[in-house]
Amino acid sequence: MxxxxxxxxxxxxxxxxxxxxxxxxxxxxxxxxxxxxxxxxxxxxxxxxxxxxxxxxxxxxxxxxxxxxxxxxxxxxxxxxxxxxxxxxxxxxxxxxxxxxxxxxxxxxxxxxxxxxxxxxxxxxxxxxxxxxxxxxxxxxxxxxxxxxxxxGCYPTSAIMPLAPLVQSGLIETNDIIVDSKSGVSGAGRSPKLGTLYCETNESIAAYAVGTHRHAPEMMDLVERISGTPIELMFTPHLTPMDRGILSTIYVKPSAKAGSVDAAVDSMMSLLRDTYSDAPYVHVVDHLPATKHVAGTNHVQMTVRHSGNRVVIVCAIDNLTKxxxxxxxxxxxxxxxxxxxxxxxx
The missing domain is CATH 3.40.50.720 (NAD(P)-binding Rossmann-like Domain)
Structure with a gap:
């Protein structure tokens, strides 16, 4: 000291x-x-x-x-x-x-x-x-x-970081965003609760607070604060049998400005890389991020894929660190x- x-x-x-x-x-x-x-x-x-x-x-x-x-x-x-x-x-x-x-x-x-x-x-x-x-x-x-x-908040970090630049750029439709997130049990805190006991969480995955989770308004508020554009989103969190980590899979529709889905993926990857080029902890990667890739660190990994007429964004963070x-x-x-x-x- x-x-x-x-x-x-x-x-x-x-x-x-x-x-x-x-x-x-x-x-x-x-x-x-x-x-x-x-x-x-x-x-x-x-x-x-x-x-x-x-x-x-x-x-x-x-x-x-x-x-x-x-x-x-x-x-x-x-x-x-x-x-x-x-x-x-x-x-x-x-x-x-x-x-x-x-x-x-x-x-x-x-x-x-x-x-x-x-x-x-x-x-x-x-x-x-x-x-x-x-x-x-x-x-x-x-x-x-x-x-x-x-x-x-932990869930909002995993959604705001990829969404805010894309909304600001006009590359995605702002009224049809789905955020599907999985979190480790440490996100529920250290106080004992029935739903986080070992016998309840081990070998199981469960959705909770569907449509009522308090992090949804934080996501919408901050994306609007950063981008200047209001959004609507559906957020569903899940509890998974791991100590730590969050994986958010975000489903969006490309805007007319973005062009075809394939073109939109390329534009979004390029935009995210430019946005975070000087950010020491944010990495736009070609592989699919996993919680193991960021466990115990302050790093964020995100990437973009296409699926049908939607674009899928995958973002991984450690819920206790970043x-x-x-x-x-x-x-x-x-x-x-x-x-x-x-x-x-x-």
Whole structure:
């Protein structure tokens, strides 16, 4: 640990995303984890909650006291659930800290949309619509000076990244988009639930939240925010018997501008390659991406194929890394002027 390094506070430290943040910070050359909080495990070392950290992280868990944390740390990674997170983010920001929020509390543009989909009254509604979305591939300039960054959702990352440039270019029909996504069980969090028990998920795959998943409005909101064009989409998530990873298969129709399906595939591959030519973690590939290709990394792989009169886009990410904690470290690097790849060279 260097006395000159950026000091990081981890707010809500018992979940999988918190473990992933701690793991990534162990190898970060310019940042150190100095504070970790928990409401129920105060006084315990973080390594007792996450044995993977044994011998490598001796931070003791403490209660969330924003004024005290602001004295000890420069930036907070807030890994609390929606609703509860906004209150803590507000306290930390008002104490003078810069905050990266993992919840959905500041991702959407509309208070009404948030309260409809999340079923709670937003505790800081005046900030809805003016918090920067944490996708440096599109918002790096704004992230550099942001006081609060809304870390993207995992499923939305796998859909927004391929869709936004294609919608912006006018190459696809915007009213007929189907997003079919499969996620590892870690996406459901660490708290025990019947549907994520081993006997329920092993040797099985199941759709859930059909037509009601909260990430659908985030996908539509951000694609419109980036492209300037509203879209309509159908999103169906599935739980698969693997620890981590997301594979999204996205079905679109080429627009008249795109020409034939074969021509559209070539144009879309070329456009995506141009869009992400300078993005260190986004790779437009010729092979069909798989979750194994990106597991444990901050990388994104995507490609385009044709099938009948539709174009099929396949995108793979790691839900805990590029879908959560890796994106947060990438955002932190941009916020503080570090190389974007610090702590993420995996």
């Amino acid at each position: 260097s006395s000159s390094n950026l000091r990081v506070a981890l707010i809500g430290s018992t979940g999988y995303t918190a473990l992933e943040v701690a793991r990534l910070l162990l190898t970060h050359p310019r940042a150190d984890l100095v504070v970790a909080t928990s409401r129920h495990d105060e006084g315990k070392p973080l390594s007792e909650i996450h044995p993977m950290l044994a011998g490598r992280c001796d931070v003791l868990l403490q209660p969330l006291d924003a004024s005290e944390i602001a004295k000890a740390a420069d930036v907070a990674m807030c890994c609390l659930p929606h609703g509860a997170s906004a209150e803590s983010v507000r306290e930390l920001a008002e104490a003078g800290m810069r905050v990266i929020d993992f919840s959905a509390d500041f991702r959407l543009s509309s208070v009404e949309t948030y309260e409809h989909w999340y079923g709670v009254k937003h505790p800081w509604p005046e900030r809805i619509g003016n918090v920067i979305y944490g996708m440096p591939e599109f918002f790096a300039d704004e992230i550099k000076t942001a006081d609060i960054v809304a870390n993207p 879908g959560a904690s890796g994106a947060a470290v990438q955002n932190m690097n941009v916020m503080f002027g570090f190389p974007e790849t610090d702590g993420l060279l995996v």
